[in-house]
Amino acid sequence: MADLWIEWSHITKKYNSHKGSNSLKEKKSILGLLDFSATVRAGVTVILGPEGAGKSTLLRLTAATMLPDDGRITYGSREGGRFIWSRGSVVASDSTSLSDWRDKIAYLPTVPALRYDETVEETLLYYAQLRRVASPRKHAAECIARWGLAGWRKTPVSKLIGPVLKRYFLAECFVKSPNILLLDEPTRGLDPIGKQILWQEITRQPKDQIVLISTNNLAFAECADDLILLENGSCRRLGRRKYLTASVKEGTVEGWYKAMQTFSGLKIQEN
Template identity: 55%
Template sequence: MGKTMTMWIEWSHVTKIYEFETENKWARNIGLLDFSASVQSGITVILGPRGAGKSTLLKITAMMMLPDDGRVTFHTHHQTMDWSTGNVHASRPEQLGELRRKIGYVPLVPRLDQEMTVELALFHLAQLYGTPDPRKRSCEMMIRWGLAGYRQTPLMKLRGGVLKRFLLAQSLLLHPTFWILDEPTRGLDLLGKQLLREELQRQPKDRITIIATHDMQLAECADYLMLLESGACRRLGKKKLLTAGVSEGTVAAWYQAMQVFSKEKSSFKV
């Protein structure tokens, strides 16, 4: 695969187990279990029931969380880098920092706690990572995402669609190579949904975008679909080929068919 593609992300045997205490007992919850897959340039939409491991996969891919085992390999035009427990200790901080700057991440969060204003937050981030003309770039993103009227609003006061638009603007501030979105339309207002669609339509050819969503309308923007179940990749392929197998030809119909098949399979006894 790597020989024919210039950019990709590959997950190799990634495992993440959450341990927690309940009623004086330790319990375990599977986030990811021996997850292996790879995606290339374009838009990959991840579907799956709640608890399938979608958010865990995105947090690990965004370098916000370390896997317990396995690794994530990022391959760009110029270099290949791994994100794993072993590599954290072996790599220099500047190498990991360089990789993080290539990632734009939109988490699923209800609020932010910072007192910094929208304008200062974007400006300081652009300045921190050495963006040319950080003032101009932060202003561009405020205008693009309809945030000019909120430029002096503290982040802790942002709610709903405005908060989501700020998170989207922040994630794109540094022209990311890898754009990772966790339920981007949840809580997003009509303006934000329109701007998100426009952003996806003008996606650079050399960007890898990964979206975890339950929004089937948004899922139609996909070039590739991934079905995640119980922490493992069940299906992965081009959207047009997968949806061609259902009469409606939509992502929603394909996903529903896969869920029906899954229920039939789980109820089968031998």
């Protein structure tokens, strides 16, 4: 049985912004990704790069929430099927539909949409049932316990604030037991205990799952099997973390990133 994999082929994405007064607005293109190509397989891949490098854009495209302007994303399944996400065509090599592929993905953006008044317990149970997780009630209860949400079990999600809300959104991703997990700056707004829980959850995920994490938290990036370094919307480096970090004296992601910074002017911004 083949592993899961994702291939990005020559992905380009630009955004339009408007500057000037209402009467003299000028359109300006902002680069998200430029001819980005890379392939990842099962395991934890951490995406690094300065603000504006295209990290969030890459995750949004991979989550199939928006289309690339050019290029295509190909997803390969364990069963050997393929699904292509591009502006020109949405093609599956088998009977898998777009909704079926999206069901394999759990995506947490930097600013999630809050859209329900049901309780923490109700929503997590709903997502566990929706994904047909084995013993959904037990699975949801265990997820609540692991994320330290027992005290808010009966609280409407819309009433959660701060680090507790961030913990809930992370719990929502993990309760779905996805094949592909996409986390954009997951440590931002998270308390120290939440960061510890997140590390434990990441490291205990099935080895046949794809986990993509965008982060500026270089200490947290040590959870990676592989690293992608984005710069100006393109892939500058992609490789095994242990080999990349072995090339610097410190032997850490931070040490490696600083070494790369020396040659490109990248700025480190910790979350």
